[in-house]
Amino acid sequence: MLAISSSPSLPPEHSRWSRRQRDIVTQLAHDLTVPASKLEELAHEFCRQMGIALNPGRTRDLVLIPTFVSTRPDGSERGCRLALDLGSTNFR
Helix, strand or coil: CECCCCCCCHHHHHHHHCCCHHHHHHHHHHHCCCCCCHHHHHHHHHHHHHHHHHCCCCCCCCCCCCCCCCCCCCCCCCCCCCCEEECCCCCC
């Protein structure tokens, strides 16, 4: 889940967590926080690329085909990724 925030923080009920747990969650929240301006930029580019992809005969970077998740993450993944889940009802 992505958050739109300037400074991630933990709710008070997490005061029972150890310092290490709080640091890990705070770092994770920081890593997953995307500025609203960047989300707007991504949305604009995504819409632009969809327009190109729907126009036959043009070179495109975005291919609109049905895709299915065939495996689950196993812990060997490295790096940062941003995934868009476009289901029939929800956009996550």
